[in-house]
Amino acid sequence: MAHRMLALLCMMLFTLAVGATPPLRGSGDLGLVIERGSGSVRIVDTTRQLEIGRVTGLGDLSHASAVFSRDQRYAYVFGRDGGLSKIDLLAGTLVKRILQAGNAIGGAISQDGRLVVAQNYEPGGIKAFDAETLEQVADVPASYGSEGKRSKVVGLADLPGQRFAYALFDAGEIRVTDLSDPAQPKTAVYPAGKQPYDGLVTPDGRYYIAGLFGEDGLALLDTWQPQLGVRKILAGYGKGETPLPVYKMPHLRGWSIAGNRAYLPAIGHHEVLVVDTRSWQEVGRIAVKSQPVFVMARPDGREVWVNFAFPDNSWVQVIDTLSDTVVETLQPGKAVLHMEFTPRGEAIWISSRDDNTVTVYDTARHAPLKTLGVDSPSGVFFSARAARIGF
Amino acid sequence: MYPNKVIRPCVAGLAIFGIAIADARADRPAELIRLVRQDCGSCHGLTLQGGLGPALTPAALRDRPPEALFVAILHGRTGTPMPPFRGILDETDARWIVAKLLAGFPQEAH
Numbered sequence: 001m002a003h004r005m006l007a008l009l010c011m012m013l014f015t016l017a018v019g020a021t022p023p024l025r026g027s028g029d030l031g032l033v034i035e036r037g038s039g040s041v042r043i044v045d046t047t048r049q050l051e052i053g054r055v056t057g058l059g060d061l062s063h064a065s066a067v068f069s070r071d072q073r074y075a076y077v078f079g080r081d082g083g084l085s086k087i088d089l090l091a092g093t094l095v096k097r098i099l100q101a102g103n104a105i106g107g108a109i110s111q112d113g114r115l116v117v118a119q120n121y122e123p124g125g126i127k128a129f130d131a132e133t134l135e136q137v138a139d140v141p142a143s144y145g146s147e148g149k150r151s152k153v154v155g156l157a158d159l160p161g162q163r164f165a166y167a168l169f170d171a172g173e174i175r176v177t178d179l180s181d182p183a184q185p186k187t188a189v190y191p192a193g194k195q196p197y198d199g200l201v202t203p204d205g206r207y208y209i210a211g212l213f214g215e216d217g218l219a220l221l222d223t224w225q226p227q228l229g230v231r232k233i234l235a236g237y238g239k240g241e242t243p244l245p246v247y248k249m250p251h252l253r254g255w256s257i258a259g260n261r262a263y264l265p266a267i268g269h270h271e272v273l274v275v276d277t278r279s280w281q282e283v284g285r286i287a288v289k290s291q292p293v294f295v296m297a298r299p300d301g302r303e304v305w306v307n308f309a310f311p312d313n314s315w316v317q318v319i320d321t322l323s324d325t326v327v328e329t330l331q332p333g334k335a336v337l338h339m340e341f342t343p344r345g346e347a348i349w350i351s352s353r354d355d356n357t358v359t360v361y362d363t364a365r366h367a368p369l370k371t372l373g374v375d376s377p378s379g380v381f382f383s384a385r386a387a388r389i390g391f
Numbered sequence: 392m393y394p395n396k397v398i399r400p401c402v403a404g405l406a407i408f409g410i411a412i413a414d415a416r417a418d419r420p421a422e423l424i425r426l427v428r429q430d431c432g433s434c435h436g437l438t439l440q441g442g443l444g445p446a447l448t449p450a451a452l453r454d455r456p457p458e459a460l461f462v463a464i465l466h467g468r469t470g471t472p473m474p475p476f477r478g479i480l481d482e483t484d485a486r487w488i489v490a491k492l493l494a495g496f497p498q499e500a501h
Contacts, residue, residue: 036437037499062437080436103441121442152443169443197443197472213472245467245474248433249443310430311479335429353429 027072030089031340031382033351033358034064034077035375041066041077042374043089046342046349046382049360049370053092059083059099065106065379068386069131070113075381076131078107078118086134089383096134100127108158111389115179117156117164124150126166128182137182144171155199155210155252157390159223165208167196167219174199174210174221174230190230192219197267200252201390202277209233211252213267220280233280234264234273243268248309250293254390255341258301258321265292265306272306274324284324289315294338297321298363299345307336307350316350318366328366332359337377343384351377423484424497434472439496443472449495460489 029047039061043053058064060081067076074095077085082101087094103122109115109131115138117128128138142151151168159165162180167173172194178186194214201208201223210219217235222228250265257263257277264273266285272295274284290312297304304319313335318328333352341348347369351358358377360370385391428437434444445451452460464485467475476485491497 060436060438060440062432063442080442081438081440103436105442195472214470245476246472247430247474249472310433 025090027089027383029383030072031380032066032075032077032087033374033377034061034379036061036353036378037376041087043092044372046347051372055087055092055094057094058085058097061378063105066381067107067109067116067391068383069109070386072383072386075383076107076109076116078104080104082120084116084118084129084134098134100129100136105154106156108156108164110158110162110179111160112162115162115182117179119153119156119166121152124152124170126153126156126164126177128179138179138185140177140185140187142168142171142175144168144173154197157199157201157208159201159208160205160389165199165201165221165223167192167199167210169195169197172196174208174219176223176226188226190221190226192230193217193232197249198252200254200256202257203254203389205389209252211250211264211267213249218264231280234275234282237266237273237282238269241269244270244291246291246309247311248291248293250291250295254388255296258297258304261321263295263297263304263319265295272304272319286319286324286326288317288326289329296339296341299341299343303363305339305348307339313337330366332361332368333357338379340380340382342382349380351380353377419484420487421500423488424499427488427496428499447492447496449493452493457489457493460492461485464488
């Protein structure tokens, strides 16, 4: 008892002594919400479900995404205009910002957390930066053909061993670049199919999958046995049906995997395709409301949440993975652009661009818990991504 | 000759209808600006400097025949991700968008 009193007294004195210094806290439950129109981000606390800071001056964030340092203190935000910004989540400040390309589309962080890699449309290729200083350490152009053309790069994902997999939209290839020695990048090239639009790596870092816009099917590379080359999966999934217009490209990431199944968006068909990740055979198709954009498994894999392309982007549907049926249809707000689960999935944060809100849903009841006002929100990214391969 | 009684409500009705149409069209530019910046922007960039789709700035479109742009918007470009917007946009909308793209597309009012 006396001990406890003493400890309490000590704590109070300490608190008084440090005065203005904020109390110590972790950053494992923090995250970022991109404010698309104003070039800023809000820093959020996912435990208390509130905003704790805002960082401005980050340029054109119209297709921005973020990765996290492995200590989960820093976020690296990739902007459309080629901006790469390092943000201190705890201090709520911009540490450094560089312009690394003319037109960029996202990035990744290496297995050891030392390299931040950006994927660029213009000039097409990837570039690696020191995660500490943002000094450029490697430039790997996505050149193809004999005339020195460069392709837009999509679907960049980290692989174990300081490697990065990505796809070339214009060249129809998957490439794997080994950056264990950034001064000497080694790149392997695999023909993949027509117009890859995005890619994902399975949570174990083994399989890289590129979605194809130009054909019905996806390209699969087993990075444990890359010499086997690319295999088509779900080939001809739209056979016999006229493709519907795609007003927004779907996004792929490791979140598609639930247990032994991958839930993948069809292109030009209002369906989610289900494939067994051991045989890579199709095991089902689920009709959904419109063109799926994000098809995200809750971390426990029991549910998959789906949002949709313009003009049906005010809807979200929930698929139950036991029955593989849609069990809920929600309208969180106008122009739902992104969703992010908390690390263990009790909640999902959904951004509604045209309502200027981010709504936190309870995933057990599928009911809203809280709504935060955010200026034209798009991507929502939580620091727990730091610990996941392919994020 | 119609009796006055019938004509008057009829004219009044038309007038109201006319105003309603005018109002819907009056809001249309703001809707179109938002649509182009945000939803075309997902492929062409919020600043229209390009993304998966090419830049749609006056400089980038300088040598393009307006008719080709009009057709691209309404009918898409087969074999590329450019989707057809007919059904969402009518010809008046598409013509308005082409004219504004060529002149420098307006910013959204905040």
